[in-house]
Amino acid sequence: MNKNAIQWLYTELPRLVAQGVLTPDADARLRAHYGPVEPARPARLAVIIFGVLGALLIGAGIMLVLAHNWEDLSRPVRAGLSFLPLVLAQGLTAWAMFNRPQSLAWREGVGALLFLMIGASISLVAQTYNISGDLPRFLLTWALLGLPVVYLLGAIVPALLYLWCITEWACHLRFEDGFAAGYWPLAALVLPLLASWLRAGRYATRPTLLLWALCLSVTVAAGVTVERVLPGLWIMLYAGLFALLFLAGEFWFNEAEGFWSRPLRHFGAAGVLVLMFMLTFEWPWKEIGWHYWWGERFQHPGWYALPDAVLGSLIPVAAIVLLGMTVRRKTPLGLLFGLAPVLAVLGYALASMTEEYAPSAGLFDLYLLVAGLWLLLTGIKINKQGQMNVGLLTVTALIVARFFDTDLSFLLRGLIFIGLGIAFLVANLVMLRRKGAGHEQA
Amino acid sequence: MNKRNLLLLGFAVVVAAQLAVPAWLIIEREWTLREGQVFKFKTRPVDPADAFRGRYVWLGLEPTEVKVPDVNQWHYGQKAFAVLGTDSNGFAVVERLEREAPAGQPVVLVHAGWADSKKGELHLTWPGLDRFYMTERKAPAAEAAYRAHSLRTNQACHVTVRVRGRCAVIENLFIENQPIHAWLQEHKGK
Numbered sequence: 001m002n003k004n005a006i007q008w009l010y011t012e013l014p015r016l017v018a019q020g021v022l023t024p025d026a027d028a029r030l031r032a033h034y035g036p037v038e039p040a041r042p043a044r045l046a047v048i049i050f051g052v053l054g055a056l057l058i059g060a061g062i063m064l065v066l067a068h069n070w071e072d073l074s075r076p077v078r079a080g081l082s083f084l085p086l087v088l089a090q091g092l093t094a095w096a097m098f099n100r101p102q103s104l105a106w107r108e109g110v111g112a113l114l115f116l117m118i119g120a121s122i123s124l125v126a127q128t129y130n131i132s133g134d135l136p137r138f139l140l141t142w143a144l145l146g147l148p149v150v151y152l153l154g155a156i157v158p159a160l161l162y163l164w165c166i167t168e169w170a171c172h173l174r175f176e177d178g179f180a181a182g183y184w185p186l187a188a189l190v191l192p193l194l195a196s197w198l199r200a201g202r203y204a205t206r207p208t209l210l211l212w213a214l215c216l217s218v219t220v221a222a223g224v225t226v227e228r229v230l231p232g233l234w235i236m237l238y239a240g241l242f243a244l245l246f247l248a249g250e251f252w253f254n255e256a257e258g259f260w261s262r263p264l265r266h267f268g269a270a271g272v273l274v275l276m277f278m279l280t281f282e283w284p285w286k287e288i289g290w291h292y293w294w295g296e297r298f299q300h301p302g303w304y305a306l307p308d309a310v311l312g313s314l315i316p317v318a319a320i321v322l323l324g325m326t327v328r329r330k331t332p333l334g335l336l337f338g339l340a341p342v343l344a345v346l347g348y349a350l351a352s353m354t355e356e357y358a359p360s361a362g363l364f365d366l367y368l369l370v371a372g373l374w375l376l377l378t379g380i381k382i383n384k385q386g387q388m389n390v391g392l393l394t395v396t397a398l399i400v401a402r403f404f405d406t407d408l409s410f411l412l413r414g415l416i417f418i419g420l421g422i423a424f425l426v427a428n429l430v431m432l433r434r435k436g437a438g439h440e441q442a
Numbered sequence: 443m444n445k446r447n448l449l450l451l452g453f454a455v456v457v458a459a460q461l462a463v464p465a466w467l468i469i470e471r472e473w474t475l476r477e478g479q480v481f482k483f484k485t486r487p488v489d490p491a492d493a494f495r496g497r498y499v500w501l502g503l504e505p506t507e508v509k510v511p512d513v514n515q516w517h518y519g520q521k522a523f524a525v526l527g528t529d530s531n532g533f534a535v536v537e538r539l540e541r542e543a544p545a546g547q548p549v550v551l552v553h554a555g556w557a558d559s560k561k562g563e564l565h566l567t568w569p570g571l572d573r574f575y576m577t578e579r580k581a582p583a584a585e586a587a588y589r590a591h592s593l594r595t596n597q598a599c600h601v602t603v604r605v606r607g608r609c610a611v612i613e614n615l616f617i618e619n620q621p622i623h624a625w626l627q628e629h630k631g632k
Binding site: 076079082083086087090093094097098118121122124125126127128129130131132134141145148149152176177 | 446449450452453456457459460461463464465467468471472498517518519520569570571572573574575611612
């Protein structure tokens with residue numbers, strides 16, 4: 001049960017016992033059942049946030065002070081001073097590790113500082129010797145030197161910085177026509193830490209934040225590490241990826257409540273809906289498939305195309321396996337979002353074999369309409385305003401998009417927009433009234 | 443070994459690795475600046491409005507193209523090694539392009555640009571040698587001076603680069619054969 005809900009229950013219990021609704025015995029049994037709840041400590045969170053911000057400001061300040069009289073110093077002195085921010089950060093980290101090992105605020109603060117100072121130190125040397133031009137190499141070096149900081153301190157901020165570094169690295173490498181598939185083993189290096197955090201508390205802040213960051217990072221990386229030879233592979237890959245994230249969230253993280261506590265589920269669901277919406281247009285289906293194979297024009301060694309084969313098959317297959325498990329569980333939402341990779345494969349096969357774009361786009365029109373209506377109606381039925389609005393938004397987006405494709409008159413388009421707007425307002429008002437009535441009855 | 447000592451050992455290794463990277467960058471560059479062969483590169487007349495990007499001068503080294511026998515075998519962005527020589531005026535020229543760095547010869551890493559099949563020429567960029575850092579304090583004055591003299595200084599800029607093996611380091615930027623700091627000092631009040 002949600003921690004906030006248990007806290008609310010505990011505040012209600014004395015009143016319920018006093019009014020005779022519950023016996024003291026039932027009160028004790030309820031408390032024994034749900035166990036103690038650690039009270040929220042906003043002050044502690046503030047200390048951590050301000051600790052990290054303070055560390056970042058100090059780091060930036062050291063850099064600016066050093067840079068101020070930079071040119072008046074000789075080159076060897078400048079080179080020597082380039083170490084200063086790094087050595088200071090390392091000293092602070094050592095102090096925090098051995099004197100404040102329990103303080104999360106210290107660990108997060110010095111972790112952020114040390115991670116940034118590694119990059120700063122290399123940059124200062126680069127400036128002294130006019131080194132430029134190899135940003136991916138710099139980012140990779142920075143990430144690899146910063147990764148042990150993540151593990152030594154068990155801190156989330158350096159872990160997020162590490163993920164940012166390797167994602168940037170993959171993007172820049174791809175931009176320079178390089179081989180960015182190394183992103184995947186690099187990203188896997190944070191998994192042991194994630195696993196240990198999950199074991200300690202599945203819905204705690206740090207693993208949840210790391211999962212959000214991982215979702216974002218792998219989404220970006222999937223795009224820059226594949227599609228060297230087979231046009232349109234991204235359709236199946238992303239459909240598989242978002243469905244996999246959603247289903248993994250449904251399977252292993254389904255006890256938490258609230259949007260932010262379930263990153264896999266919500267990121268995956270949003271990803272599926274946005275992707276499916278894109279696939280209702282004809283442009284993704286043009287010039288894809290084996291007929292447009294880039295193999296002959298491919299200017300790299302053959303093994304550069306390996307990520308296409310591995311990721312393009314593994315991720316959708318993993319998602320489909322989870323979908324199979326979902327069928328047995330009979331969870332309708334799982335089936336709805338888990339179906340994405342199956343439909344993507346079907347659409348891809350249709351478009352690449354027939355070179356007709358409309359059937360594939362139409363398939364996703366139909367899917368999005370069914371998904372939107374289902375989310376809308378079940379949202380109303382189970383009193384979930386968020387789900388209802390997502391359904392309404394999906395249907396609206398679909399209708400609006402199709403209107404721009406067709407030659408309907410302005411009058412008709414205008415009337416339908418007004419109708420959709422009214423539907424939004426009425427649905428939300430009805431939902432609010434229902435909730436109000438529910439509260440009054442309670 | 444107890445947990446604290448293990449942690450201490452791990453931390454010591456990490457600290458050493460973090461210090462080793464900038465240290466190696468410094469050693470390699472200092473070594474090159476002391477023992478590397480000097481090459482003078484003409485720099486293209488950079489757009490004066492674009493010359494000062496924050497705290498560095500954007501350099502455009504020449505030559506920007508080189509004749510290669512297999513011009514269509516190169517692709518855009520491909521890394522290559524320019525084997526350097528010197529022309530009769532003492533400026534650097536690219537004698538040939540290699541896909542792998544030849545041992546024992548001073549070479550500079552370049553990126554292939556677009557290929558001109560008719561002329562058999564491949565365009566080049568010099569990714570490691572495109573910035574010359576200036577101090578933030580002098581940058582505004584330098585920018586004003588540079589703008590005022592940009593027309594006169596067209597084609598009169600060059601950089602000296604020290605090359606040892608595959609390592610190339612910019613030594614100085616010259617305008618009208620004067621080091622940039624001296625030139626800026628002289629032209630500051632004009």
